Amino acid sequence: MTQHFIKLGEGYGDVYELMTLIDSMPERVQHLLALHTHKNGEDVTSFAAIMKPTTQGHFLPIYICLEGMPKPVEGKSHKRYQAFQQVSERIDVPIIEFDVQPSTNFHDESLYFQQLIAVLRLNHLLPPI
Template identity: 35%
Template sequence: MIQRFIELGEGYGDIFELCELARLNQNRIHRAFIFKSKKDNKENYSIAVALKPINSANFFPIYICREGIPNINPVPQRLSTFQNALKELQVEPVQLEIKHSSTFVDRELFYHYVIGILRLNHLIPPLQ
């Protein structure tokens, strides 16, 4: 099974797009994630939704808005929009702390790292 991140942007429009993807694919949602990472003593959130494969397709997409949400008080509008959409869909997001993507030389290495963490914690299916 191919497990791949599909990166959306960091802005409000991208967050709304991710929420709408979740709504339209409600029956396909495997899990939703809120990743927290740290760079230069500033924490950021990434949000993601993993969808089950369609029929017998061998593709497991994970849509992500990477590191565009600062960790501030009160909760940022973009994060609360995502949390409200998940609450509406009755999906509880899994929260994990991960390394910041700037730690890695290449973005693909970062995504392999995150997929490894998700597999290790049995949050996404193993390779078949």
């Protein structure tokens, strides 16, 4: 089984693209993630959706909007985070939240994604290969 991150981008519009993907394939969504980190002096969040593997090829995509949203603080969440929560409620898949290292701690973005895959496997959110 191939497990691969598909980066949609870091902007606000990319979050809506992720939500559209989730809404168009709700039966394929296995987990929804909010990955919190501290990057360049700011607390930011990445949104991700782990999909169920494809029948042919056993490809398991993880769609991600990388470190583009402000991290919600207690008592105050942002419009896009609220929209992500609404999608979560609509498809009845809870958002799993993690604190992770920022991508800037890694020489290459692919190394960062490999580290995230390892974290997700250790937490049994991804199956072993």
